[in-house]
Amino acid sequence: MPQPQVHLVISQKGGVGKTTLAVNLAAVVSDTLGGDPAQPPVLVASIDPQGSAVWWAERVDDEQLPFDYDQLDDRPDDVAKLNKLEEYTHIFVDAPGSLARPAVLARALEVATDAIVPVIPEPLAYGPTERTVLDLIQPRNLPYRVVRNLWDRRDGRLDIDALTEWLDGQGLAYTNTVVRRFKLHTTAAAEGRVVTQYPSNRTATEARTDFLALALELGYGGRVA
Ligand SMILES: Nc1ncnc2c1ncn2[C@@H]1O[C@H](COP(=O)(O)OP(=O)(O)O)[C@@H](O)[C@H]1O
Numbered sequence: 043m044p045q046p047q048v049h050l051v052i053s054q055k056g057g058v059g060k061t062t063l064a065v066n067l068a069a070v071v072s073d074t075l076g077g078d079p080a081q082p083p084v085l086v087a088s089i090d091p092q093g094s095a096v097w098w099a100e101r102v103d104d105e106q107l108p109f110d111y112d113q114l115d116d117r118p119d120d121v122a123k124l125n126k127l128e129e130y131t132h133i134f135v136d137a138p139g140s141l142a143r144p145a146v147l148a149r150a151l152e153v154a155t156d157a158i159v160p161v162i163p164e165p166l167a168y169g170p171t172e173r174t175v176l177d178l179i180q181p182r183n184l185p186y187r188v189v190r191n192l193w194d195r196r197d198g199r200l201d202i203d204a205l206t207e208w209l210d211g212q213g214l215a216y217t218n219t220v221v222r223r224f225k226l227h228t229t230a231a232a233e234g235r236v237v238t239q240y241p242s243n244r245t246a247t248e249a250r251t252d253f254l255a256l257a258l259e260l261g262y263g264g265r266v267a
């Protein structure tokens with residue numbers, strides 16, 4: 043039987059976009075796969091005790107939510123079985139910004155097929171990003187990509203270029219796709235909306251495009267025939 047791909051969204055730094063990436067990647071991947079809301083091909087599994095992904099998903103109209111979700115922060119045995127859930131093709135695991143639940147995190151790292159490490163263009167985020175890759179991901183030979191998130195175009199290129207240069211210098215793997223800062227993403231959780239439900243105006247389309255491009259670059263958009 044086919045096994046789902048388990049994508050672990052992880053960083054020891056809080057506020058870099060783990061939950062935002064997990065939820066919105068789940069939405070675009072499900073959408074790309076033509077997911078039936080009655081039986082979605084995608085699951086968001088939160089192992090963050092704060093449960094932000096679940097809080098967000100609960101606010102979305104049930105019939106429109108393109109993925110299932112579950113809170114697993116105190117269920118290490120269920121985390122260990124995520125890769126056996128054959129009803130899903132993709133599972134996004136939303137990790138906490140701390141190592142507060144070591145057992146659950148260890149299980150998640152064992153079942154993951156790859157890791158996504160969001161980072162923001164601020165020097166304070168560099169250290170935790172590097173430690174996440176060196177201490178947690180590379181010892182397990184887990185394929186990973188750092189994703190540069192929260193770039194505000196109005197700030198110009200200085201900070202994002204500095205981040206990119208630092209990533210190059212450390213030899214860290216990162217996606218070409220940068221997820222830009224859009225107010226829409228910040229308010230989406232409270233408004234109970236995921237990226238595939240944004241309106242069709244220009245800004246919303248741009249905001250959505252970053253996640254589509256990211257999912258495609260990561261190879262999550264289904265197989266190319
Ligand atoms: N690309 C983005 N554009 C705008 N706001 C963002 C973006 N990414 C994250 N945010 C906001 O930044 C804050 C932190 O993001 P979140 O996904 O909760 O990070 P984490 O899960 O790593 O703690 C949230 O308020 C979120 O809405």
Ligand SMILES: [Mg+2]
Nearest residue numbers: 060061090094
């Ligand atoms: Mg979070």
